Amino acid sequence: MWKGRFTGQTAQIVQRFTQSLDLDWRLAAYDIRGSIAHARMLRSVGLLTDDEERRIETGLLEIGTEIASGTLVPTQELEDVHMNIESRLIEKIGPAGAKLHTGRSRNDQVAVTVRLFLRDQLLGMAEDMEALLSALLRLAERHRLTVIPGYTHLQQAQPVSFGHYLMAHFTAFSRDYDRLFYALRSLNECPLGAGALAGSTLPLDRHFTAAELGFPSPTRNSLDTVAQRDYMLDYHSFASLFAVHCSRLCEDFILYSSQEFGWLLLPDSFCTGSSMMPQKKNADVLELLRGKTGQIVGHQMDLYVTLKGLPMTYDRDLQEDKRGLWASLATVSDMIHALTALLCEVDVNEERAAAGMADGLILATDVAEELVRRGIPFREAHEKVGHLVKECLARGKGLFDLSREEWAELLPELDGDLLGNLSIHAAVERRKTFGGTGFDQVAEQIRYGVAAVEEAKERRERYAADLPVIE
Numbered sequence: 001m002w003k004g005r006f007t008g009q010t011a012q013i014v015q016r017f018t019q020s021l022d023l024d025w026r027l028a029a030y031d032i033r034g035s036i037a038h039a040r041m042l043r044s045v046g047l048l049t050d051d052e053e054r055r056i057e058t059g060l061l062e063i064g065t066e067i068a069s070g071t072l073v074p075t076q077e078l079e080d081v082h083m084n085i086e087s088r089l090i091e092k093i094g095p096a097g098a099k100l101h102t103g104r105s106r107n108d109q110v111a112v113t114v115r116l117f118l119r120d121q122l123l124g125m126a127e128d129m130e131a132l133l134s135a136l137l138r139l140a141e142r143h144r145l146t147v148i149p150g151y152t153h154l155q156q157a158q159p160v161s162f163g164h165y166l167m168a169h170f171t172a173f174s175r176d177y178d179r180l181f182y183a184l185r186s187l188n189e190c191p192l193g194a195g196a197l198a199g200s201t202l203p204l205d206r207h208f209t210a211a212e213l214g215f216p217s218p219t220r221n222s223l224d225t226v227a228q229r230d231y232m233l234d235y236h237s238f239a240s241l242f243a244v245h246c247s248r249l250c251e252d253f254i255l256y257s258s259q260e261f262g263w264l265l266l267p268d269s270f271c272t273g274s275s276m277m278p279q280k281k282n283a284d285v286l287e288l289l290r291g292k293t294g295q296i297v298g299h300q301m302d303l304y305v306t307l308k309g310l311p312m313t314y315d316r317d318l319q320e321d322k323r324g325l326w327a328s329l330a331t332v333s334d335m336i337h338a339l340t341a342l343l344c345e346v347d348v349n350e351e352r353a354a355a356g357m358a359d360g361l362i363l364a365t366d367v368a369e370e371l372v373r374r375g376i377p378f379r380e381a382h383e384k385v386g387h388l389v390k391e392c393l394a395r396g397k398g399l400f401d402l403s404r405e406e407w408a409e410l411l412p413e414l415d416g417d418l419l420g421n422l423s424i425h426a427a428v429e430r431r432k433t434f435g436g437t438g439f440d441q442v443a444e445q446i447r448y449g450v451a452a453v454e455e456a457k458e459r460r461e462r463y464a465a466d467l468p469v470i471e
């Protein structure tokens with residue numbers, strides 16, 4: 001392609017080292033779609049005749065079929081997907097094909113191609129995320145009245161609704177969804193026409209190509225267009241935080257299903273056994289979900305480090321942007337699917353959860369707040385109940401085991417009349433603060449969540465409505 005300027009051949013090692021076919025051959029259909037848009041634009045501004053444009057378009061579509069059926073095999077000498085397709089086009093249709101690259105560089109070409117591909121990928125991923133969010137909503141609804149211990153510092157703190165706990169993850173994943181959608185927005189500008197870096201002396205119509213490819217507008221600055229990969233980092237930011245959220249959920253589930261906690265029930269179908277220890281049921285899927293998080297964050301770091309200090313504008317370093325992106329997309333997609341499927345099948349052993357809270361000490365805050373209701377300053381109440389807990393521990397008793405006399409002795413302010421009201425279930429029910437664990441509050445969160453997922457879905461469908469179909 002650049003033979004004019006050179007006298008020597010490219011060295012063998014250089015061909016192998018600089019080619020990007022292993023990364024970009026999968027983009028062929030998107031490259032073709034971008035080229036068709038470019039050709040139509042060239043015709044519209046008079047740089048191609050109707051006949052030339054028609055031959056280019058037909059040729060490109062045929063090449064698409066050749067690639068899909070495996071008859072066109074790319075060669076390393078032609079370096080990347082762009083040049084393989086263009087050279088095949090020239091081979092097929094001659095001089096008209098040689099006009100396709102008018103006013104275009106691979107710098108704006110690769111940028112548009114990847115954005116088209118990523119847009120499709122992220123739309124699919126957004127749909128998968130909606131399924132994950134819906135699975136969490138269903139599970140939360142099923143377990144709205146299921147009570148589990150809530151933990152801070154991994155020590156029993158206050159009882160909560162398991163539905164509330166699940167809605168916590170829902171809330172985090174909803175923010176991830178918004179970040180994913182933000183990436184869909186930031187990639188949604190058309191790079192074509194930026195050329196190598198500076199635009200073109202030819203009368204290219206950038207708005208035409210943008211509309212043709214379903215982008216609301218062309219990018220604003222040609223230098224930035226070929227230099228930046230922010231939209232990829234926007235995806236990576238979503239992916240990293242999603243993976244971190246995912247790994248925290250998994251860590252919880254691994255703990256809660258272990259013998260020591262034992263109140264979370266994992267489906268056999270998502271666990272594996274041990275080759276040696278017959279009794280084992282290991283939560284390998286959860287561990288792998290947790291374990292894949294490092295790669296996802298790593299792919300984000302990879303691109304950050306590549307971009308840092310990179311001179312304006314395009315540098316060949318940018319070719320490496322795809323490696324981590326592809327890996328991340330594949331892994332995150334698998335993670336969403338696995339987690340969604342697993343969530344559909346987890347259950348709670350309620351007796352076991354209750355047994356873990358049987359000493360009632362998890363209700364200490366409730367007792368203190370009862371004293372507050374009777375006018376005692378909270379700090380004082382806290383100390384009194386702290387003393388009560390100390391006595392319980394010393395006597396080897398739980399709160400529920402204290403006799404009326406012991407209550408009167410240890411907390412005379414209560415006159416023993418808290419006895420009947422003290423229950424784990426009631427403790428959850430009474431936490432009616434907005435966003436709290438009270439069963440009604442959880443119902444409210446679920447209602448809000450259902451509406452939010454519905455809205456997200458509509459937003460995605462609106463976004464996707466007028467996009468060109470690329471197969």
Ligand code: ARG
Nearest residue numbers: 020080106107110316318319
């Ligand atoms: N394969 C290249 C990439 O992925 C295409 C752009 C090459 N541009 C260049 N001036 N060498 O980034």
